[in-house]
Amino acid sequence: SGHGEHIYLMLEKRNMTAMEMFNAVARHFGVRRSAVGYAGLKDKQAITRQIVSVHVPGKRPEDFPHFEHERVTVLWADLHENKLRRGHLAGNRFSIKIRDVEIAQTRTVLRAIQTLERVGVPDRIGAQRFGYLGNNHLIGRALLSRDARAAIDLMLSPSDHSPEVQNEAREHFAAGRFAEARKCFPRNYRTEWAVLGALANGEHPEQAIDAVEPDLLGFYISAFQSAVYNAVLDRRVLAGELGTLMPGDVALDRQGRKPFDIDEVALTEEDLLARYSRFEFSASGPMWGAKMRRAKDRVGQVEAETLASFGVDPGRLPDPSDLDIPMVGGTRRPLRIPLENSEVEGGGDEHGTYIRCAFDLPRGA
Missing domain, CATH: 3.30.2350.20 (TruD, catalytic domain)
Known part of the structure; x- marks a missing residue:
């Protein structure tokens, strides 16, 4: 201004x-x-x-x-005049150059982008949600199962994915030398350091897990929900059903709110189908929890089967009042997001030939 x-x-x-x-x-x-x-x-x-x-x-x-x-x-x-804050972002513009391809493939890329504009982009949750060890979702599953010992073992046991600077500390943990593990663990890993401190003081795993901040416990739960959601989304994509509304779906508006059920009657309403094609709403996938609005019919069956494949019984999810952890109640998340204002072109620069794709995605995508 x-x-x-x-x-x-x-x-x-x-x-x-x-x-x-x-x-x-x-x-x-x-x-x-x-x-x-x-x-x-x-x-x-x-x-x-x-x-x-x-x-x-x-x-x-x-x-x-x-x-x-x-x-x-x-x-x-x-x-x-104003400070920028989270939520002020309308979306992101992406410009991607694909290398080591022939310019003649530009039309193939254009057709793929046009398909994404029509069907939508799978709203997959990225790998960063699962942490530097890649097991945040397993920690979340252990927390949902009230297995504090398993959750702590997953946090602190030796791992092929852990930074080298942690290796000695993790070996001490595996041997039950909690005080030594704490001394060796880098202080900037505050959660691991706090849990090791509780264990070194003689606390049981059920007590030591309380050293983890509630928001982080909720993040672990969210990681488990995300893994199941991604698996449901993958099944839908592989079946060619990402852009298709189905009986039993729970639909959400573009902001991921205002859920409503889709049934056979709804699928005959031309106005509703037109709104769907304009991305005014989307079918959703499960971020599982006891309070989550469940899909019905075959959609609901697939979602329940997917949760069970991760070792959690849909009928035995903990009530939020039993676990004072954010996210336990569950929610739903749109399965697709709109891709808009696309550009596709072939070209060359000092690095060689390329195909450039540019497009807009909503914030958070």
Whole structure:
């Protein structure tokens, strides 16, 4: 807006987490991390652009030295009245160059993108939800089963996926040397360090698990729900049914709210089908919990079978009042998201030929 207490910066980063970039910005401007605002988090393994805000009352961009960082470039700076916050993001624009392909394949890529525009993009939950060990969902399953010992073993036992700096600590844990494991575990892994401290003090696993912050326990539950959701989504995609409404579906609006059931009668309503084709709503998948709205008919059967394949009985899910952990009640999540404003072109640069795809996806996708 050209005036206000917040400096807005359009930043381009590469091979850097969003949090690392926010911390670098805070250090440059000499402000607390909380003074840096943002609307969303961008991936590390990509070249990404986003706007951040910095609260510096009475200052202008020219009052500060130019922000220089080997992995961040400032594209522009301006003043604004408001801090950027989560939720202010409408969506993301992606531009992807596919290498080692023949330009003649551009039409094939175009047809694929057009199919995604018509059917939707599977709203799969990414691998980061499952943690650096790739087992957050298994920890969540153990928590749902009230098996604290199994949850802690999954957190702290030796793993082929753990960072080398943790190996000695994990070996101590496996041998029951909890105090030694705590001394060896890096302090920045606060959850593991806290649980080991409780075990070293003689607490039982059922007590030690309370050292984990409730929000993180909820994240583990969410990881388990996500694994089951992804499996349901995969079955739907493989069956060619991602873009198809089916009897028994629970539909959600574009914001993932206002659930309503789909039955045979609904599938005869032309207005409803037209709204579906415009992505005003979508069929949903399960983020399982005792309070979750369940699908019916064959859709519900597939969802229940998928949960059972993960070793959890749909009829024995814990009531939220029995486990004081966020997410236990469950919810539903749209199975697809809209892809809009697509571009596909073939070209070449100093690195060789490529096919470039560009498109918009909603926030969080």
